Amino acid sequence: MKETRLGEFEEIILLLVGILGEEAYAFKIAEEFESQTGRAVSIGAVHSTLSRMGDKGFLKSKMGEPSANRGGRRKRIYEITASGEAALRKAKDLRLSLWSQYPGFSIKFG
Amino acid sequence: MSAQKDIHPPQLATRLLQWLLKPELAEEVLGDLEEKYWLQIDKTSKRKADLNYWYQSLNYLRPFAIKRLLFTDLNPFFMFNSYFKIAWRNLFKQKLFSFINVTGMSLGLCCFILIALYIQYEMSYESQHEKADRIYRLAQHQPGNEFRGTDRFAIAPVPIAPSLVERFPEVEAATTNTQLTDRFWLDGKIFYEQGLYADTALFDIFTYPIIEGDVQAALRDKSSIILTQSMAQKYFGKASPIGKVIEMNPERQLTVKAVIEDIPDNQHYDFSYIVSIENYEEYVSDKKGWKWANNSYSAYVLLPEGYDYHELEKKMSVFDEDLKYAYRELPFTARFFLQPLKDIRLYSQLNFERKPNGDIRYIYLAISIAIIILLLALINYMNLATARFRQRAREVGVRKVLGARRGQLVSQFLLESLLITIISFGIATGLANLLLPLLNDLLGLTIPFELIGNQMILIGFLIAALTFGALSGLYPALMSSAVSPVRALKNKWFKHQKESRFFRNTLIVGQFTAAIVLAISSVLIYQQLQYINTKKLGYNRDQVVYVPYRNQNIMAKASTIRNELLKHPNIEKVAITSALPLNTYNQGIVQEWEGNEDQREVYVYRTRTDYHYLDLFEIPLVEGRNFSLDHPSDSMNTYILNEAAVKALGWETAVGKSFRGGKVIGVVKNFHFQPLDFSIEPMFITFYNETTSYYYGQIAMKINMDDWASTTAHIQSTLGEIMPEIPFKLRYMDESYAKLYASEQRFGHFFNIFSLLALFIACIGLFGLVTHHIMQRTKEIGIRKVLGATVFNIVNLVTKDFLKLVALSALLAVPLSWWGMNSWLEDFAYRIEISWWVFALVGGLAIAIALATIGLQSIKAATANPVDSIQSE
Numbered sequence: 001m002k003e004t005r006l007g008e009f010e011e012i013i014l015l016l017v018g019i020l021g022e023e024a025y026a027f028k029i030a031e032e033f034e035s036q037t038g039r040a041v042s043i044g045a046v047h048s049t050l051s052r053m054g055d056k057g058f059l060k061s062k063m064g065e066p067s068a069n070r071g072g073r074r075k076r077i078y079e080i081t082a083s084g085e086a087a088l089r090k091a092k093d094l095r096l097s098l099w100s101q102y103p104g105f106s107i108k109f110g
Numbered sequence: 111m112s113a114q115k116d117i118h119p120p121q122l123a124t125r126l127l128q129w130l131l132k133p134e135l136a137e138e139v140l141g142d143l144e145e146k147y148w149l150q151i152d153k154t155s156k157r158k159a160d161l162n163y164w165y166q167s168l169n170y171l172r173p174f175a176i177k178r179l180l181f182t183d184l185n186p187f188f189m190f191n192s193y194f195k196i197a198w199r200n201l202f203k204q205k206l207f208s209f210i211n212v213t214g215m216s217l218g219l220c221c222f223i224l225i226a227l228y229i230q231y232e233m234s235y236e237s238q239h240e241k242a243d244r245i246y247r248l249a250q251h252q253p254g255n256e257f258r259g260t261d262r263f264a265i266a267p268v269p270i271a272p273s274l275v276e277r278f279p280e281v282e283a284a285t286t287n288t289q290l291t292d293r294f295w296l297d298g299k300i301f302y303e304q305g306l307y308a309d310t311a312l313f314d315i316f317t318y319p320i321i322e323g324d325v326q327a328a329l330r331d332k333s334s335i336i337l338t339q340s341m342a343q344k345y346f347g348k349a350s351p352i353g354k355v356i357e358m359n360p361e362r363q364l365t366v367k368a369v370i371e372d373i374p375d376n377q378h379y380d381f382s383y384i385v386s387i388e389n390y391e392e393y394v395s396d397k398k399g400w401k402w403a404n405n406s407y408s409a410y411v412l413l414p415e416g417y418d419y420h421e422l423e424k425k426m427s428v429f430d431e432d433l434k435y436a437y438r439e440l441p442f443t444a445r446f447f448l449q450p451l452k453d454i455r456l457y458s459q460l461n462f463e464r465k466p467n468g469d470i471r472y473i474y475l476a477i478s479i480a481i482i483i484l485l486l487a488l489i490n491y492m493n494l495a496t497a498r499f500r501q502r503a504r505e506v507g508v509r510k511v512l513g514a515r516r517g518q519l520v521s522q523f524l525l526e527s528l529l530i531t532i533i534s535f536g537i538a539t540g541l542a543n544l545l546l547p548l549l550n551d552l553l554g555l556t557i558p559f560e561l562i563g564n565q566m567i568l569i570g571f572l573i574a575a576l577t578f579g580a581l582s583g584l585y586p587a588l589m590s591s592a593v594s595p596v597r598a599l600k601n602k603w604f605k606h607q608k609e610s611r612f613f614r615n616t617l618i619v620g621q622f623t624a625a626i627v628l629a630i631s632s633v634l635i636y637q638q639l640q641y642i643n644t645k646k647l648g649y650n651r652d653q654v655v656y657v658p659y660r661n662q663n664i665m666a667k668a669s670t671i672r673n674e675l676l677k678h679p680n681i682e683k684v685a686i687t688s689a690l691p692l693n694t695y696n697q698g699i700v701q702e703w704e705g706n707e708d709q710r711e712v713y714v715y716r717t718r719t720d721y722h723y724l725d726l727f728e729i730p731l732v733e734g735r736n737f738s739l740d741h742p743s744d745s746m747n748t749y750i751l752n753e754a755a756v757k758a759l760g761w762e763t764a765v766g767k768s769f770r771g772g773k774v775i776g777v778v779k780n781f782h783f784q785p786l787d788f789s790i791e792p793m794f795i796t797f798y799n800e801t802t803s804y805y806y807g808q809i810a811m812k813i814n815m816d817d818w819a820s821t822t823a824h825i826q827s828t829l830g831e832i833m834p835e836i837p838f839k840l841r842y843m844d845e846s847y848a849k850l851y852a853s854e855q856r857f858g859h860f861f862n863i864f865s866l867l868a869l870f871i872a873c874i875g876l877f878g879l880v881t882h883h884i885m886q887r888t889k890e891i892g893i894r895k896v897l898g899a900t901v902f903n904i905v906n907l908v909t910k911d912f913l914k915l916v917a918l919s920a921l922l923a924v925p926l927s928w929w930g931m932n933s934w935l936e937d938f939a940y941r942i943e944i945s946w947w948v949f950a951l952v953g954g955l956a957i958a959i960a961l962a963t964i965g966l967q968s969i970k971a972a973t974a975n976p977v978d979s980i981q982s983e
Binding site: 025026027030031042043044045047048051052063066069070071073074075076 | 137138139140141142143144145146148149165166169170171172174175
């Protein structure tokens with residue numbers, strides 16, 4: 001059985017795939033990642049994560065349309081699967097539950 | 111954004127990706143990267159976009175994206191464990207073959223390391239000087255003034271260095287210096303020390319690390335001296351010598367102003383102290399008279415980075431007029447040229463070099479010997495490995511059946527040869543460390559063992575060792591893996607048995623040819639060196655010893671010295687002479703002689719001596735008489751010529767004729783007064799009297815070797831009393847003679863040792879092959895014996911094939927070594943003739959050694975009980 005927990009990077013990538021919808025392919029995701037997080041990432045690193053999450057069943061993919069600025073090459077569009085969505089929600093729930101237990105900033109210790 | 115035609119992503123990166131990426135990923139990945147690329151171009155520049163493209167491409171070299179072929183599903187290192195285990199077992203299972211392989215390779219690599227160290231050392235000359243690449247030595251070409259084989263001289267006059275600096279702004283600095291030997295006093299004893307007399311620019315050009323004191327101030331001040339560390343310690347012990355006074359020559363007090371580090375051996379000259387050149391009177395007068403013709407100095411210039419020194423050489427023609435004027439009374443003129451400082455050691459063979467130089471030809475020779483020896487070891491390994499394939503056949507077959515890929519088999523065999531190479535490399539390094547002192551002794555050098563700490567050489571060695579491992583394993587590896595498993599399991603190894611044997615035989619022949627060529631050459635070199643040592647030179651140097659003296663006019667005391675020395679019964683003869691018949695340098699032009707109507711000029715060597723010289727050296731006269739006390743006028747302007755001089759002057763007889771303002775009283779038979787690289791040239795001997803200003807020479811003695819201790823004691827005390835200012839240094843003429851040929855001797859020893867090694871490596875290789883061959887045929891031999899073969903039949907059967915190969919090698923070696931040695935011998939004016947028996951002897955010997963190697967094994971096989979060999983499966 002493959003690992004179903006999400007890492008931080010994986011979680012962000014997964015979310016970005018959801019956000020980008022029809023435009024969710026490796027290059028766009030990497031660009032979006034950089035602009036949203038301000039962190040540099042190589043396309044290769046994103047692609048590697050995408051393909052790993054594909055293996056886990058969180059993502060499915062299909063080939064898109066070719067375009068001129070890609071030298072007439074097609075792109076691979078990713079889409080979140082049900083189990084991907086479930087994993088995302090699980091991650092979110094875990095965080096929310098943790099945040100609800102976190103003492104507010106107004107409370108001072110000691 | 112538009113895709114212009116001439117702009118595209120770096121094609122090399124694209125191709126790399128296409129080659130490495132999984133085919134199903136290539137399209138999307140390349141598409142993504144190209145999109146990114148155009149975006150980058152819009153945002154930044156083409157260069158940055160290219161760079162980013164590369165970055166992105168390299169970031170795709172991840173396990174998920176690249177082809178399985180390069181990155182198998184299985185852990186590729188998993189099998190390495192097995193290969194290593196098998197290799198290790200094989201190493202110990204086949205002790206004999208492993209021993210042969212490791213020995214051969216260790217010796218080969220050891221030679222390689224030693225020779226590499228030697229070459230590195232020779233290349234390291236002058237590296238102490240920070241500006242070494244920009245320093246040039248001034249030298250002179252004097253067409254028409256050929257002396258000892260060349261008309262180029264490593265000397266310069268005083269005016270050239272200051273003139274260069276003054277006229278040409280590109281000359282950053284120039285220095286003039288000269289070397290002299292002076293006497294120093296320590297606890298009442300006298301020592302000669304080698305000094306450098308230099309001007310103040312010395313330290314602007316050369317780098318001599320300063321330990322303490324102010325070197326510039328020391329060079330400006332005539333009465334101060336700079337010592338090297340070891341000289342400072344010799345005279346002043348451990349305390350700082352700064353400010354102390356040292357006595358040089360009688361009554362010259364110098365203050366120590368600075369101490370520098372010792373001069374390393376890898377420089378083209380050597381000294382123990384530096385004083386201002388203003389202390390040298392000849393320099394002072396040459397400078398005052400601006401003399402272009404007195405070449406008693408060395409000059410060096412410093413040029414800017416990247417400057418072509420030939421430019422300066424061309425510009426130096428402005429001095430032609432000065433030189434022409436200076437040489438107006440001589441039959442030649444001079445032109446200056448420059449030599450890069452770093453080329454001096456290996457490429458310069460001028461007259462009056464400060465130290466004997468190395469020779470680039472010896473470096474090439476050393477490299478070829480190293481390569482030959484390495485090749486011999488390599489061939490041993492390959493031959494043994496190919497021969498032993500059969501034994502591994504089943505293993506390879508089984509591996510193949512179980513799914514081993516070709517690449518895996520190749521890597522297995524490579525790993526095995528690497529293992530042997532690495533073991534050998536370890537042994538070789540240790541061995542080289544042990545042998546380096548011997549090599550240093552042999553070559554008279556001080557090569558340091560710098561493997562660690564010197565990354566360049568270490569990396570070089572590692573690469574060499576790995577390449578060696580890969581090369582020696584490659585052929586076996588490819589051969590073994592190319593066979594189909596069925597053939598391998600059936601033990602039908604080669605499709606063409608003959609082909610593989612032909613290949614192996616060629617290698618054996620190559621190996622033995624190389625070894626025999628080296629052996630023949632070393633015998634011939636030995637013969638030539640023996641010839642030099644025993645050649646009749648026309649004089650007798652047996653039992654002759656001498657004491658050199660310098661800076662002293664001892665002629666006034668000559669008769670006292672002689673009489674006192676002769677009081678000892680073992681001292682038979684004494685003569686005082688300016689030069690010994692070893693290496694006479696003093697040569698000059700003679701124009702005046704009877705019958706020289708057309709003002710011809712002849713170069714004649716000269717020796718000044720006394721009544722007893724000819725007698726002591728037993729040089730026979732062919733005409734006339736020796737100097738004699740019965741003719742008091744002999745001490746003025748009388749000459750004794752050699753036969754070569756008489757011939758050069760064009761005379762039939764010489765006695766009584768006028769020559770050089772005097773007359774000839776005798777002619778001696780030609781004798782060798784120079785090394786045998788030179789033929790006998792004209793010379794005259796004249797009388798050495800009180801008025802001649804020759805302040806150097808030798809006191810030669812013919813002695814009876816009985817009771818040697820008392821004889822030396824007598825010589826020392828006598829000379830000590832009569833001339834206390836002269837350091838006592840007794841030398842043997844025999845030894846000095848041998849020293850003349852030191853570089854040839856060294857070369858000879860070097861060559862002998864390495865050719866023996868080569869022969870040895872070739873023999874152990876052959877031994878291994880024969881052993882293997884016999885093992886293969888054990889059963890056949892057994893059956894032959896049962897069927898009635900005699901021991902002789904069987905020995906014959908086994909040895910015949912191998913002996914044929916060695917005999918063929920001997921035949922091939924003859925012309926090769928004849929050609930090589932003939933060109934070496936051409937450097938000698940007096941040389942041996944290459945005689946055929948040397949070839950016969952060495953060839954025969956090689957065959958005999960091979961026979962012994964093979965014979966031993968084959969007799970063992972032939973006398974074995976056939977029952978044992980047939981029953982075993």
